[in-house]
Amino acid sequence: MTDKLTAMIAEKGYLLADGATGTNLFNLGLQAGDPPEFWNTDEPDKIRALYQGSVSAGSDIFLTNSFGGNASRLKLHNAQARAYELSKVAAELGREVADKEARQVLVAGSIGPTGEIMGAAGTLSHDSAVEMFQETAQGLMDGGADVLWVETISAPEEYAAAAEAIANINAPWVGTMSFDTAGRTMMGMTSEGMAEMVAGMENGPVAFGANCGVGASDLLRTIHGFADKADRPIVAKGNAGIPKYVEGHIHYDGTPEVMAQYALLARAVGASVIGGCCGTMPNHLRAMREALDTNPKGDKPTLDEITAAMGDFSSASDGTGDGPKPERKRRGRRG
């Protein structure tokens, strides 16, 4: 059976996803330091309002307020026992909002990173990570999510652990990584590397892509890197510009107009699910919706055309293609 997300992409060609969760919740009064997931049970009306903001702005799919709803993150608030419960309620509230709409709106169960380091130098084992992800994933599906949405991952090991956890409960999923370090993830993965990893996975996602990161230009470069190797739909969820500290206030420099242009470029480069991330508010989403619906899909831009439109990349290379790769001259190495 085809999952709902795949069916919706096939029907519409492209989808508008949602914007920021944190930025919107702070505007609704969330106190810095408090875990946003507590509001699923403490302030459900505000979470409904968060979801409704995206839906009313035209999003086809929105993410639940469960990014930190895993035992590892909740432990920082002595709430590690609530991972399943808070995730389930996050999805139930989403289901309520989505089902009130006349048009079809999908609920994506957000699963964020554990915040711990995996792999050879890490402290979190594969089995523990699978267990934590599965608990969150089960809560989200039991709460009525249409699809699971793993995001802001930087380590391939963590991506694989999430994949295994979700396979264990037999749910469809999307998985995006955050490319914020010289065009790679913090753990060094390139866009091409991610496309290849996803193509080779047994329990792979129905769509993959990039979220958060540095700015619109960098995100589009990452999508560019995926596009040639991608064997399934691509997701682009970039930040509304870069936060700037101006006379005591924080200001994201991405206007709705800039985000509308980013959305068009993301679709032209090859993304079929397009949304925002930090700093992206309903007014940005509305501008993106209108731009996507009133313009034809553009020709795939070159990297130069991307920087001409959206500004320079944060690094000269992103580790892909045939460009010069920095290398260190080594002395002898033991076998």
Add this chain to the structure above:
Amino acid sequence: MSDEQDIILSELSDEELTLQMHDDLYDGMKEEIEESVNILLSRGWMPYDVLTKALVEGMRIVGIDFRDGILFVPEVLLAANAMKGGMAILKPLLAETGAPRLGNMVIGTVKGDIHDIGKNLVTMMMEGAGFEVKDLGINNPVENYLDELENGEYDILGMSALLTTTMPYMKVVIDTMVEKGMREDYVVLVGGAPLNEEFGKAIGADAYCRDAAVAVETAKEYMAKKHNQLGA
């Protein structure tokens, strides 16, 4: 892995062994580093020289390649782990021989902020570079920082924030330190995704550190200045 002959560490000259240790740190080879530290000590090296010439210098090279996007976090963590293996051997000896300490740091994410991965990376890399680090965790009010500073022997305070809403709290901590007349006793380093150099200056920090490698380099520079002042 390689066509080259296996290297017998104990057969290398001091100079070759030191260079080999730089490579072994680069490759995160903990057991080899431990073996090499013991070899240098058995040849009569002062623990402080083993630390600075072999380990810290090796980590400096790792830091440069991290800064330049040649190495990424996983490789750096393995290198730091190998360094810690060597440090564990040297630590008691350094204390016995009265060697100058590289520096002690208190670090924590500020009040209102629950993000910690960047702070954890800084902690691991600072420890990898030979610093002693007390990690206060997330969501720290000003009292947590000041109590720890007052109750220990510290040189550096590190503060982290990932949120635009929490980064101004760093100024509260610094202002309180000024009020208590203790600001000048410490080097204050700040970091986190939304910060920049301008912000660091505006709130009265000594430096903004773009990433963990820069934090280590900056900490080392300030400690060198401090030692020079003491020596002058």
